Amino acid sequence: MNDVARAAGVSSATVSYVLSGKRPVAEGTRRTVESAVAELGFSLNPVARSLRTGRSVMVALIVPDIANPFYALLARSLQDELRGRGYHVVVCNTEARRDEEQALLREAMHQRFAGVVMTPFRLSTTAFDALRGAGIPVVVSADIAFGAVDHVAPDAEDAVRQALRHVADSGRRRLGVVAGPRDATGGDPRLERIRTHAAAVGLQVEEEAVVHGEHTRAAGAEGFRRLMLSRHRPEAVLCVNDVTAVGAMEMADQLGLDIPGDVALVGHDDVDFATLVRPRLTTIRYPAREVGRVAARLLLEQIDGRTQPHTARVSAEFVPRASA
Amino acid sequence: MNDVARAAGVSSATVSYVLSGKRPVAEGTRRTVESAVAELGFSLNPVARSLRTGRSVMVALIVPDIANPFYALLARSLQDELRGRGYHVVVCNTEARRDEEQALLREAMHQRFAGVVMTPFRLSTTAFDALRGAGIPVVVSADIAFGAVDHVAPDAEDAVRQALRHVADSGRRRLGVVAGPRDATGGDPRLERIRTHAAAVGLQVEEEAVVHGEHTRAAGAEGFRRLMLSRHRPEAVLCVNDVTAVGAMEMADQLGLDIPGDVALVGHDDVDFATLVRPRLTTIRYPAREVGRVAARLLLEQIDGRTQPHTARVSAEFVPRASA
């Protein structure tokens, strides 16, 4: 920057102000500086800037697994929205483990990240206090709220109600659920929602018809197997997300069970491959792209000065296809 | 850091040396400092460190689209390997566009990134000279080499030969190819490999049986459609990757064509959903996880001082399933 200042015959402060526009600069001076900048191909050093301002240009996206297509699409969307404002997205995988979640949050603080977008699984609901204290904007994308931070929450009541009515209408009674991990923070809201609406349409969700596991293909397969081998085999199974649902499908194949003939199957999320599997997966869509957009919006609002926490609702939607 | 120094009754230099281990420190001093660090919950400011050393702790992963499951898995793998050494992965999407590729490379320089892992598509082969000049480690994951930079290259001759023999053995003669974009740097090596080995097993690849397009589902569908509606409809189609192959599958469905009955289909990559579609996709596996591992290894070697460019070969493998 000093080179530019010298070339333009001004002080480095003036160069800084020309570049940032934070203080009026005489037209002529501005032009001289700008051409010196162009001449020398100069550009600001973001690291020095970060040190001085205490804020970097990196936004952490902290999710269980970027290889899960839901999070991959969320990452893509978030980046598309943030790039225009000059922010970069650092992707971090927690594997839904509490220690990783905490470690990554700490790291985000140390690195003075410009913001954090996270889907926490096992964090305590007060885990973001430190970040907030450090003035780092946070957006949580989850079924439940985590303290007083911005929250992108699904509006899924209608969709789940429709899904369950759809299942009930096909004459099924006994419902099974492949739920999330038992020790996730706040339990499993998707499971609770299913319970609530199941009751309303006369569906039974026995205690032993709920199996818990991680949000992975393997866990989905295993959970589904347990359900199918239980005394009171469910006639319809809802899965906590599409990845587990696909695991369930593969297991059905192995067990020689027909979907939806022998058992109906419903997922959550509507990821890319939901229309690729056969039968096509009936699911409750939670739009990753829009979640990314909304998260970016909330984050930028905070960066721009909003301090009051907001909750934005994103509508889920029932998507009946062939598996139920 | 000054707080720690004061608390321990030493200079900040000593604190720095205790933390970095770059100079011997008396056992007693070390302990005093360490407990002061623990006491105050101190940790180094990575931004200040980056400013001073001229190297940040961020590694850019620059790919066409992180929502493509191949790249998503590559990202995951790269992070798993790099995290232990304290590096973070910044994911950048180019949409395979030259201007984005260049812009992101420039940005990586300005940000003083610790390294760049990239799958370039339309860059000139000298595009990395500037980065190299700035001393920033680069690893390219691509079919072709890009100048004198580290290169993770597929070793695919055997796999492609097997694939084509497999197709030939099933009695097909006319081969179609859904290839990559026409203006990609270095053409389309996958296409060329197919051409070479097709000749060897007596398969014909007519000029009009090659269609070009992006590596997307939509482009795959469109390319496949053109092939199927051409005068000399191919009896087998090879796709540049699995995403396009799945697009082709969907198009086959729409056109009322049976796979592999009416036309055999082979993909590239073996992404997650290759076993999810029906029929299961026959493909040429290119192991994303290992690509990530190898890229990380090469990158770390450079960070640790190697300057001589290396090429690492990763074996592709023919995976016969139901679509061909």
Add this chain to the structure above:
DNA sequence: ATGAAAGCGCTAACAA
């Protein structure tokens, strides 16, 4: 074995 001090490149008070 340890300390003093310069300086990485920038921003923002304060001064003129």
Add this chain to the structure above:
DNA sequence: TTGTTAGCGCTTTCAT
């Protein structure tokens, strides 16, 4: 309207 300057927190040379 512009300049001077202090420092952000660290690493590293040089001195002790």
